[in-house]
Amino acid sequence: MTDSIESDLDVILKSSQDKSHELTSSELYTVTHSFLPTCPQSVRTKAYVVLSALCQRLRGDAGVDTNLQDDKGTHVVYRAFESVVTLLLSDSVEHEILAAISFLAALFEVDWRAAALIFQKDGVLEAITDALDLFDTSAYISQAVAHLFAQASGHKSCRAIISSEVGWLERKSRQTSDPVLRASAAVALVKLSKGMRADAMEVGGLQEKDSVSGDEELVRLMKGLIVEEHDTSSLGDAVEGLAYLxxxxxxxxxxxxxxxxxxxxxxxxxxxxxxxxxxxxxxxxxxxxxxxxxxxxxxxxxxHLSEEEAQMAKLRKMAKTPAGAAKSGQSDGEDPLExxxxxxxxxxxxxxxxxxxxxxxxxxxxxxxxxxxxxxxxxxxxxxxxxxxxxxxxxxxxxxxxxxxxxxLPALSSTAQESKMLQLTGAEIEPIQALAKLAITASPVQVFGPNEDALYDAIRPFSVMLMHPSSNLLQRFEALMALTNLSSQSAEAGTRIARVDRLLNKVELLMLEDHILVRRAATELMCNLVAGSEEVFNRYGGEKTSAAKSKLQVLVAMCDVDDLPTRLAASGALATLAAHPTACQNLLELQRERGRVLPILGQLIDPSIIPPSDVVDDEGSLSSEAQPDPGLVHRGVVCIRNFFLNFEDPATQKEIAVEADRIGITRALVGVVKSSAGDSPVLRPTAEALKWLLSSGIAITG
CATH class of the missing domain: 1.20.930 (Transcription Elongation Factor S-II; Chain A)
Structure with a gap:
């Protein structure tokens, strides 16, 4: 018998894909009767799949997106099942009434709007309560009704009419002979209680925090059902009730x-x-x-709300506060347990x-x-x-x-799918954020394993979180940090990150972000990409364009901010780029236009290079009395050495050498030689820079 029902369901499932096929009365009978509690679990499971497919098909027939719960689609589903439900409820045979109640409960789980319309139809609730009187000794009927009420109670439109049955639900939740009935009735009471409380709060009624004492007994009941009982139905209902509570x-x-x-x-x-x-x-x-x-x-x-978000939340809460609540001393403070x-x-x-x-x-x-x-x-x-x-x-x-x-994020093959990907909701970004947090604090091998493909697979979701319009600043920061860690693993990882559509533009924009941590993370990622991706290197240093020059100007500016990690990252990127003659030509043009490139690079080596009159300590600029950082010194020396050696024209060399000496770079380089140990890696580029200055006519003293 079971095989026959499952076979019939398979046929219905297949026919549901055919838009020209209309449900026959025998097919409706099969579907509605497949949710009977007397059916094997395998049949009921397959029946859910079939019912879901039918509802999606019916909504599709209405000419609407099946993911949207619009009125037109809801009424199409309602018309398909309403008549069979009311017909079965009007029967006098327990089996048929039980089928109607069980099916309607299942429909709530698959398409609750259509189920709610049927449930609210005149005469439906009366027929259900009549069944309780007619079959008052039937455990199946009582269990099915309690389960139906539990499903319907989760929806505001149904709660008002179910409230008349609270007395019956309370009695059934207290009896101990039928744990399945007890659990379903308790779940219905929980949903009614929580739902009606939430409904009241919407119009400034009860406060949620005052409600717990009445729920404690239900909590103990459901915990007991879970710990002591082994019936699958009662366990499922008890877990659902606790999920609400x-x-x-x-x-x-x-x-x-x-x-x-x-x-x-x-x-x-x-x-x-x-x-x-x-x-x-x-x-x-x-x-x-x-x-x-x-x-x-x-x-x-x-x-965690921003100051502006917190203020808006406070205003919304004040708008919902009942009249006189403040006078009566009600507190609007947050619960310390949260x-x-x-x-x-x-x-x-x-x-x-x-x-x-x-x-x-x-x-x-x-x-x-x-x-x-x-x-x-x-x-x-x-x-x-x-x-x-x-x-x-x-x-x-x-x-x-x-x-x-x-x-x-299924595999993409078109721009349309990429656009759909960016329609993810905030809840759908949260798993990506969780993975990003792991990727930030652990090595990629620990997170993704030794298989590099798994690491590469993570690039796309992190990029989505970085660029998604609904991502908050924290999520963008964590996406930047995670991508930075991935980009440090190999040139291939860096190249793949750089090739993500629109990602570089987003990173460059975030390099100018006011928030210091976001700006730092964006600069560190760009530093890794400059070093690891030939395409990014050329974008910044290999093109003689105004765009490339502007990008270099941003990096130079990042070398002058009051945040050591940001300066380290920006100067590291510049040290790499300055190895290319075209980048040096662009830097020279910036120096001629603004006169700031050499002073900023020199200040990496010796903070006293920029006169104190140019420094405003209170506003976050660098102090001339600051001690040089070894990392900045090394990067600054390499930047200047590379910049010097990439010009062959004697006139240009003389121009640069005179300006560097005037600023104090010669003195700073000599200071590096004096303060460095004999095996320091900074000595060689320092010596090469000093040799270049000497050959350009600058006297080296000290």
Whole structure:
């Protein structure tokens, strides 16, 4: 019998791809009756796939994008299933009524807007409650109704009509003879409670923080179901209920402090693909999704807002505050259980109980986009604590993140697909950010393994995060740092990074960013690309164009900022570029135009070269009394040596030599010789620069 139903479902699935095919009454009967609790799990799993395909096809027939939940598409799906549901509910046979209720609950998981329209139709709720009276001894009917209410309670449009059944749900959540019914009823109550509270807050009603005491009993109930029960249905409902409740700070602490519960919860995630009832389109059909959501909620940090964002949030909160709330003394302060230290400790408890293995297993076990995005967010939160990063790598976290990212960024073959890639949401960027954090603090071999292809595969997502319009400044900074680490591995990595469309333009723009860390990271990446990519080297140093000269001017300016790492990176890039005659010609033109190139290069060697009158300490410029940095000295000497040796025209040589001596570069080079040890690598380029000055008619004294 099972084989026959699965075969029929396969036929329906195949025909769903044919736009000219219309669902027959027998096909509708097969689909609606495949969700009966008496059907094997394999049948119900396949039925979810078929129902999802049918809904997508129906929305496609409406002439709309199947990913959009528009009114037109919703009504097409509604019309396809409404009549069969109402017909079955009007039957007097338990089997048929049970099929209608089970199917409607499944439709909520696949296309909730259409399901909500059916649920809200006049007479539907009455028929369902009549079934409870008619079959009051039927466990199947009670379980199906409780599960349906649990699904519908997650949606605002359905909560108002379900609220009349709260009494029945409360009674069923307290009984102990049927754990499946108990769990489903409890989930419905949780969703109703949380949902109605959220609805009230939208119009300035109840405050979320005052609600926990009424939920503690439900938390204990669901924890008990997970720890003590082994029925798959009750486990799934209990996990889903806790996923809703775990948004509350005090519930988070309750769960995080119970290591035996956490271990049992994490054991529900199968360790290999195919060991779960979850399907790609219905993550709620197994405990996997709920478990990952609980982990995510427990380790979620508050968003770090800029001053402007914090002010806007405060204004929005004031607008929603009920009249008289301030007078009554209600506090608008943040819950201390949500501060970074509490979140960090909860993350450590999660890891100690096996959360990392559960997250990586969840990514392997299902193709569900929702599960994978939730896992990516959880890993990002856990990686926020640097002490956890090594443990994440050991648990296979980097590999799991790459799996998630490959799902988000499929192989591209056209400009249109590239454009679609940049439409990723903020949540879809989070797995990339998590991988970037790992790539910043660990060697690429530790993160990506010995296979260079895995390292190259990471270039694209990091580039996407860098250039994506919704990325924040922190994400761009971390993308720059991650790409810098990758570019340091090989010339091939640098070349591949440089060839990413529009990336160099973005990096050059960020080199002028006001934020010192972002500016530094962009300059360090450009330094690596200049040294590792022939194309970037030529872009800056091999072209006699105004664009190339402007780029050199930016690098020279970066050698004069009040940030040592930025100056080291910029001067390192200049030292490499100055080996090319064309770059030196462009630098000479800049010197003639602005008179700043030689003084800035000289100041790398000796900060006293620029007169004190040109220095404003309070504004971040360099002090003439600053001690020379060995790294800057070496880079400055190489820059000047290369600059000197790339001119053969005697008149030009004389011009440069006289100006360098006037500025104090000769004295600075002599000082390097005096202060350097005999085996110092800076001595040779210094001696070559002094020899060039001597041959150009400059007297060397001291």
């Amino acid at each position: 775990s948004t509350d700070p005090r519930v988070k602490e309750m769960l995080a402090d119970d290591s035996s519960f956490l271990s049992r919860l994490f054991s529900l995630v199968p360790r290999k693909k195919g060991a779960s009832a979850a399907t790609p389109d219905t993550p709620g059909t197994s405990p996997i999704f709920g478990t990952v959501v609980i982990i995510t909620n427990l380790c979620a940090y508050k968003p 501060d970074d230290e509490h979140v960090r400790r909860r993350g450590q408890k999660l890891i100690a109980s096996g959360a990392l293995d559960a997250l990586t297993a969840a990514v392997r076990a299902t193709d569900s986009r929702a599960v994978r995005l939730a896992a990516g967010k959880a890993l990002l939160n856990l990686i926020e604590d640097k002490d956890n990063r090594g443990k994440v790598l050991q648990a296979g976290g980097a590999k799991a993140l790459m799996t998630i990212i490959r799902d988000l």
